[in-house]
Amino acid sequence: xxxxxxxxxxxxxRGALAGLAILGVVVLAAIVxxxxxxxxxxxxxGRPLTEPFEYWRFPxxxxxxxxxxxxxxxxxxxxxxxxxxxxxxxxxxxxxxVGAVAGYFGGWTDEALMRLTETFQTVPGFILxxxxxxxxxxxxxxxxxxxxxxxxxxxxxxxxxxxxxxxQREFVAASRVLGNGHGYIIFREILPNAxxxxxxxxxxxxxxxxxxxxALSYLGLSDPNVATWGQMIANGRAVFRSAWYVSxxxxxxxxxxxxxxxxxxxxxxxxxxxxxxxx
Amino acid sequence: MAPRLTRRTVLHGALGxxxxxxxxxxxxxxxKRGGVLMVAxxxxxxxxxxxxxASNGVFFVSSKVLEPLADQAFGGSGVRPVLAxxxxxxxxxxxxxxxxxxxxxxxxxxxxxxxxxAFSAMEVWKKLQNFGRVVFKDLEAVETPNATTAIFRFSxxxxxxxxxxxxxxxxxxxxxxxxxxTDIAQPSHPANQKPVGTGPYTFAEQKRGEFVRLERNxxxxxxxxxxxxxxxxxxxxxxxxxxxxxxxxxxxxSCFSAVSTADAIRLGKVKGxxxxxxxxxxxxxxxxxxxxxxxxxxxxxxxxxxLRHAIDPKFxxxxxxxxxxxxxxxxxxxxxxxxxxxxxxxxxFDPARAEALLDEAGYKKGTDGMRFALKLLPAPFFxxxxxxxxxxxxxxxxxxxxxxxxxxxxxxxxxxxxxxHAFDLAVAALVYRNDPAISTTVLYRSGTPAGVPxxxxxxxxxPEMDKLIDQAASEISDADRAKLYVAFQKKVMTDLPILPxxxxxxxxxxxxxxxxxxxxPRWPVSSWADVSLA
Numbered sequence: 001x002x003x004x005x006x007x008x009x010x011x012x013x014r015g016a017l018a019g020l021a022i023l024g025v026v027v028l029a030a031i032v033x034x035x036x037x038x039x040x041x042x043x044x045x046g047r048p049l050t051e052p053f054e055y056w057r058f059p060x061x062x063x064x065x066x067x068x069x070x071x072x073x074x075x076x077x078x079x080x081x082x083x084x085x086x087x088x089x090x091x092x093x094x095x096x097x098v099g100a101v102a103g104y105f106g107g108w109t110d111e112a113l114m115r116l117t118e119t120f121q122t123v124p125g126f127i128l129x130x131x132x133x134x135x136x137x138x139x140x141x142x143x144x145x146x147x148x149x150x151x152x153x154x155x156x157x158x159x160x161x162x163x164x165x166x167x168q169r170e171f172v173a174a175s176r177v178l179g180n181g182h183g184y185i186i187f188r189e190i191l192p193n194a195x196x197x198x199x200x201x202x203x204x205x206x207x208x209x210x211x212x213x214x215a216l217s218y219l220g221l222s223d224p225n226v227a228t229w230g231q232m233i234a235n236g237r238a239v240f241r242s243a244w245y246v247s248x249x250x251x252x253x254x255x256x257x258x259x260x261x262x263x264x265x266x267x268x269x270x271x272x273x274x275x276x277x278x279x
Numbered sequence: 280m281a282p283r284l285t286r287r288t289v290l291h292g293a294l295g296x297x298x299x300x301x302x303x304x305x306x307x308x309x310x311k312r313g314g315v316l317m318v319a320x321x322x323x324x325x326x327x328x329x330x331x332x333a334s335n336g337v338f339f340v341s342s343k344v345l346e347p348l349a350d351q352a353f354g355g356s357g358v359r360p361v362l363a364x365x366x367x368x369x370x371x372x373x374x375x376x377x378x379x380x381x382x383x384x385x386x387x388x389x390x391x392x393x394x395x396x397a398f399s400a401m402e403v404w405k406k407l408q409n410f411g412r413v414v415f416k417d418l419e420a421v422e423t424p425n426a427t428t429a430i431f432r433f434s435x436x437x438x439x440x441x442x443x444x445x446x447x448x449x450x451x452x453x454x455x456x457x458x459x460x461t462d463i464a465q466p467s468h469p470a471n472q473k474p475v476g477t478g479p480y481t482f483a484e485q486k487r488g489e490f491v492r493l494e495r496n497x498x499x500x501x502x503x504x505x506x507x508x509x510x511x512x513x514x515x516x517x518x519x520x521x522x523x524x525x526x527x528x529x530x531x532x533s534c535f536s537a538v539s540t541a542d543a544i545r546l547g548k549v550k551g552x553x554x555x556x557x558x559x560x561x562x563x564x565x566x567x568x569x570x571x572x573x574x575x576x577x578x579x580x581x582x583x584x585x586l587r588h589a590i591d592p593k594f595x596x597x598x599x600x601x602x603x604x605x606x607x608x609x610x611x612x613x614x615x616x617x618x619x620x621x622x623x624x625x626x627x628f629d630p631a632r633a634e635a636l637l638d639e640a641g642y643k644k645g646t647d648g649m650r651f652a653l654k655l656l657p658a659p660f661f662x663x664x665x666x667x668x669x670x671x672x673x674x675x676x677x678x679x680x681x682x683x684x685x686x687x688x689x690x691x692x693x694x695x696x697x698x699x700h701a702f703d704l705a706v707a708a709l710v711y712r713n714d715p716a717i718s719t720t721v722l723y724r725s726g727t728p729a730g731v732p733x734x735x736x737x738x739x740x741x742p743e744m745d746k747l748i749d750q751a752a753s754e755i756s757d758a759d760r761a762k763l764y765v766a767f768q769k770k771v772m773t774d775l776p777i778l779p780x781x782x783x784x785x786x787x788x789x790x791x792x793x794x795x796x797x798x799x800p801r802w803p804v805s806s807w808a809d810v811s812l813a
Contacts, residue, residue: 042672043676220686221686224685238518238539238541238662239541243541
């Protein structure tokens, strides 16, 4: 694949660039959160339920207990991105291992691993995540682990498919003739060639993980000592009719972030497969 | 009490007071006959036997079907006769004679008699009921010289005041002929699923997850009552659905804060609807910080006082409770006359004082600004306790205590706090039931076995406190009893074994079409015999 062509194709995709820009802002917010809002974002700093722009001290207003919405939003970006990246990373790692072993060795190993994958695929992901957290106890890390454990099946199937086709190629046969072991062939020869579609899928998983994390923390299954967007929405639910912004602002943040990640993912897909472009 | 509803609440209260003093009680019964009262269902307990489980969730439905010997009332002695018309204690405090109402029939047509009362007291309240097991533990026998007299005999002197105060919640009478020689406590018992009582409404039908239907009892003992033809408890999806149903006029009534406090304030301004905190005086809750004395830091009274100085109950009242409630001065709420006293140690909101107390106790701030860490478990049952937990975490961090919230589901919370004692601090809403000996002293008396919820599972044991509680439990003079409970409140507020913060009522939303509502101190769990629809 032509490296230059890839970059060029991505750079001419306006949607992807917009997504990258939004994502950049969110990442920046997560990085500078402790500088912008030192101290605990859950601290009660003002009068409860001041509206956005009512006071410049709290540009996005305060919630039911008088916590600064902007501080919560900026710190919440850290939890969302942390969970999104760790969960997607974990899911891809598990998926690659399972898919590579299944695709490379075939036979009964493939049968066993694919039946396991199907078992996970048939259980609704969100329900399984709920059950896993009930066992592990609520918390940011357990949420990340739970999401990773319910989203590795996609990468596993794609990796397996790539391995099934790639292992027939001459360069694999050549490597085998040279006396290289299975591990070397899997990770040094085949995997680098199979990686592109897996990474594209990764962006989809990041977006899904951010959504699941928000839903779980909305249900009170995240760490109550850490500010998260889902929790902020849940806190605002009781006052939704009188102070809609308490739920709407973090909701909008989730929407933007997930949209940005999806746009970037689409841009990567289009850039990686120029012939399947939809334009 | 409720700043944003002052005018309405005051008006309501004034009219209610004027009504009760000027108009004789039977004038109430002149309301219009007929109509279906639509109510938002509360919880769906496994059965409706309010004699076994004195719980508001059961009473909300069962109190219309099954009746107690007496119920609470505003004014006067505070108690209103229901199935008993009069009661006389003996001078030695060892017996109490009840005169029972005559001409009362069970819903299946049998006559109600003293045998039913004797059976309920000996076989149900004393043996099976959560509170009755303590209050009636010394009940030896119930004699029934005739069909309308029941004499309760105790093995040692018992304050008759305690028994009378216990009647509203603890004396639900069951029909002997349906329960004798059966497994009374079995939830699937036919009469527990479809209760048969003496009340103004008969239990007609229940569809789990959908509704409960009660029908008018045409042969009720009170003349011209009840007035409505039917009560329908509709199961609603969530608090938002209840609020919407109120606005569309589909519901006449919801109780126990079935809508969020913020929505209630909004609905209170809608034409045709009103919000009431009246009618909950007898079932008031106290938001309380429970403390595990097994932690060496928390066993030190200076640390507990520091915790109390770090908390601003006024802020909690204004934000978490939106003004509905009052700052708690001690373990008994202000409505708990004649026991209530304000003559107790007071703790101002003063974080500087709290820090000084912690320094004095030897817990200096570390390099990270924290003195020690505590595990904080807010009860998940109520929005108010969860938010109080959020506030508490921040308030304690301000004085250098690193409070970490741990969220659990309801069964998990009860097991961790009341059985495994795996907590440092917890936030609870503890109910006050009309007499300190029923609901309150259990929180301070030592020796409760692990696993009994809403009791002293705090590892707090003080011989002086135990002595005071035991003395009051067997003191038969009303005046001396009250004095002992004043001493008890002083001791609680000096020792601070746990921290009562805010006394709060639940909220009802009610349509203007409903007549005669919230007219007694535990109205949502009373009989509603006088309710009518305009």
